Amino acid sequence: MEIIQTSIPGVIVFAPPVFTDSRGYFLETYQLKKYAEAGITKPFVQDNQSYSVKNVLRGLHFQLRYPQGKLVRVTQGTVFDVAIDIRRNSPTFGKWHGEILSAENKKQLYVPENFAHGFCVLSESAEFLYKCTDFYVPGDEAGLIWDDPQLAIEWPIDKPILSVKDAELPTVAASLELLPMD
Ligand SMILES: Cc1cn([C@H]2C[C@H](O)[C@@H](COP(=O)(O)OP(=O)(O)O[C@H]3O[C@H](C)C(=O)[C@H](O)[C@H]3O)O2)c(=O)[nH]c1=O
Numbered sequence: 001m002e003i004i005q006t007s008i009p010g011v012i013v014f015a016p017p018v019f020t021d022s023r024g025y026f027l028e029t030y031q032l033k034k035y036a037e038a039g040i041t042k043p044f045v046q047d048n049q050s051y052s053v054k055n056v057l058r059g060l061h062f063q064l065r066y067p068q069g070k071l072v073r074v075t076q077g078t079v080f081d082v083a084i085d086i087r088r089n090s091p092t093f094g095k096w097h098g099e100i101l102s103a104e105n106k107k108q109l110y111v112p113e114n115f116a117h118g119f120c121v122l123s124e125s126a127e128f129l130y131k132c133t134d135f136y137v138p139g140d141e142a143g144l145i146w147d148d149p150q151l152a153i154e155w156p157i158d159k160p161i162l163s164v165k166d167a168e169l170p171t172v173a174a175s176l177e178l179l180p181m182d
Pocket residue numbers: 048050058059061062070117118119136163
């Protein structure tokens with residue numbers, strides 16, 4: 001399996017081998033030992049799936065007291081997925097990594113705990129699946145506005161479709177006290 005350690009320690013790209021034959025294809029989408037050797041040592045406790053139409057942008061989200069590591073992938077369509085280091089003591093604080101994930105490239109991105117996460121849909125629609133290292137805690141959710149100039153994320157779309165909640169998220173500067181230390 002191709003494992004790419006990005007320029008942000010902890011943010012990892014996985015490209016599992018795809019076995020094709022006359023019937024179609026097979027791939028392992030997770031295997032505890034192989035992914036632990038790459039650095040994902042916490043167990044996953046929750047699987048999520050969302051479906052979004054073109055230009056939808058979900059994010060930038062994180063949980064405060066119950067931070068979630070996320071192993072994300074796409075099974076239909078194409079998305080631009082972003083992991084942002086929001087740990088105030090981190091040498092890569094404010095740094096982001098973007099990755100094109102698609103049903104075609106079958107790549108996965110690991111977003112570590114205490115990172116913000118978001119994605120936008122580039123295809124007509126996209127089905128998005130991810131494993132989480134902690135449970136969803138509704139009252140524990142927080143977020144940052146998608147186009148915060150301090151983050152300067154190079155989104156490949158300029159007029160995203162946002163939820164009401166996401167459209168009103170604060171900037172990093174307005175949230176600093178909220179952000180995790182490490
Ligand atoms: C995240 C979540 C949501 N929900 C319910 C709460 C709402 O009634 C409904 C939609 O939730 P929300 O609008 O927060 O969904 P997304 O905008 O896709 O949120 C996710 O988007 C970004 C990309 C993330 O990384 C997070 O996993 C998560 O914040 O699903 C649940 O029941 N369980 C859950 O784990």
